[in-house]
Amino acid sequence: MSALLHLLPFAPIDAVLVVPGVAAFLLALIPQYRLGARVNMLASGLTFLFALTLLVERPDPTVSFLFVDDLNVVFIVLGTFVGFTTSIFSASYIGHEIEIGRLKPGYIRFYHGMYQALSFSMNLGLTANNVGLMWVAVELATLTTVLMVGLYRTQAALEAAWKYFILGSVGIALALFGTILIYMAARPVIGEGHDAMVWTTLIANAAALSPELLNVAFVFLMLGYGTKVGLAPLHAWLPDAHAEGPTPISAVLSGLLLNVALYALLRFKMLLAANPFAVAPGPLLVTLGLVSLIFAGFMLYLRRDIKRLFAYSSIEHMGLIAFAFGMGGPLANFAGLLHMTMHSLTKSAIFFAVGQVAQVKGTQKIADIRGLTESHPTLGWSLVVGVAAIAGLPPMGIFTSEFLLVSSTFAREPLLAIPLVFGLLLAFGALVWRLTGIAFGKPSPSVVDAGRRPSMLPLIVHLVLVLIAGLYLPGPLVAWFQNVARMLG
Structure with missing residues (x-):
């Protein structure tokens, strides 16, 4: 494998940026839908393959603005995989949107180009060895998704995009x-210029940095990147963006973009944890995590739009992940990594299903979607499995991660386990209640369904992986996650 990689004109870490970067420019020149969709899938597939090579090929961070370790490889491999499967789903889904007149053919070049630009920016954020460059990448990812959320050009879509832009800009300004405060803390120790922004240099000198500046910096970073993660009360952009944008973008938002902002927070958490005089960042993550979990649990009962319903489910699960990493320790961190992986796979699968449901029923209103298991058995039962997984039912992978987290919390902080379990039960009840009406009973009318239908393959692949993870975790994967859990402290 290593010998083959050395035949490439660029390193694998460069390839995960070069492929989507070049593809974004090429796709902006391809007006034909079918050709554009194929190039988009090819580019996404190649990016995923190059991401896999990072498991064995690690560049020297001292000679590059980019670096790879066990932590960011988790995010890169997961993100590029979901990006690839979403591009497969997107190919037929967007084609159907054009056929029914909801999306204008003239926007195809823009959509495919922005899809690869988003892939580029997220991979750049995950591989950047410079905290300033990481910030730029997250901002670029925000701008590309803002443009894609408004793709339908309806009043609601444009309002959602504008709201996302305003709130996202506030968040990114805080970040x-x-x-800047991190740079100010590093400058007296490391010196001025680029070196004071390099992650590998920062973490090596973390113990000597000003703890006061680190403490204040993390508050702003938590508020700024926490907005991107979708943690309550910083979440207001998320439900609108999910509901009004194209469904593939909803899948990418929940499965990828939220994770990139979370990754940034974890890096800075590691920096504070390495300074013996800085305040522990864990309690802030635990607090926002619990607030998000319980708030979203209540809001799930009030949603009337099926995409908004699962957007609030994303807030709930990102809160749960933040809680896990805030608790820290080998078991809680392992549970957080596993839960993040399972959530990305499951939630993107659910949005694949929900996008098809909205197409066949002609609506996103929950009240108008009934009896899917009878009217569309494959789609209906796939949604049932997806919701069962996201609700934490065994034997799915999310049950495993939630069980590990609850066990760890009861063992270490029994009082915190009470609101944790309450939030989980609250969300579970809401999802089961909503699913009962959507999946069972007398079917609601469907719209005329002529033309192409989105592929079920990505949905099924994701759910099968989540099921396998609930039954058996391979030894190498467990060892990898355990190593990352130790890194996170």
């Missing part, structure tokens, strides 16, 4: 201020 920028936090990044």
Whole structure:
């Protein structure tokens, strides 16, 4: 494998940026839908393959603005895989949107180009060895998704995009201020210029950095990147963006973009944890995580739009992940990594299903979607399995991660386990209640369904992987996650 990789004109870490970067420009020149969709799938597939090579090929961070370790490889491999499967789903889904007149053919070049630009920016954020460059990448990812959320050009879509832009800009401004404070803390120790922004240099000198500046910086970073993660009360952009944008973008938002912002927070958490005089960042993550979990649990009962319903489910699960990493320790961190992986796979699968449901029923209103298991058995039962998985039922992978987290919390902080379990039960009840009406009973009318239908393959692959993870975790994967859990502290 290593010998083959050395035959490439660029390193694998460069390839996960070069492929989507070049593809974005090429796709902006391809007006034909079918050709554009194929190039989009090819580019996404190649990016995923190059991401896999990072498991064995690690560049020297001292000679590059980019670096790879066990932590960011988790995010890169997961993100590029979901990006690839979403591109497969997107190919037929967007084609159907054009056929029914919801999306204008003239926007195809824009959509495919922005899809690869988003892939580029997320991979750049995950591989950047410079905290300033990481900030730029997250901002670029925000701008590309803002444009894609407004793709339908309806009043609701444009309002959602504008709301996302305003709130996202506030968040990214706070994150920028936090990044500047990190630089100010590093400058007296490391010196001025680029070196004071390099992650590998920062973490090596973390113990000597000003703890006061680190403490203040993390508050701003938590608020800034926490907005991107979708943690309550910083979440207001997320439900609208999920509901009004194209369904593939909803899948990418929940399965990828939220994770990139979470990754940034984890890096800065590691920086504070390495300074013996800085305040422990864990309690802030635990607090926002519990607030998000319980708030979203209540809001699930009030949603009337099926995509908004699962957007609030994403807030719930990102809160749960933040809680896990805030608790820290080998078991809680392992549970957080596993839960993040399972959530990305499951939630993107659910949005694949929900997008098809909205097409066949002609609506996103929950009240108008009934009896899917009878009217569309394959689609209906796939949604049932997806919701069962996201609700935490065994034997799915999310049950495993939630069980590990609850066990760890009861063992270490029994009082915190009470609101944790309450939030989980609250969300579970809401999802089961909503699923009962959507999946069973007398079927609601369907719209005329002529033309192409989105592929079920990505949905099924994701759910099968989540099921396998609930039954058996391979030894190498467990060892990998355990190593990352130790890194996170």
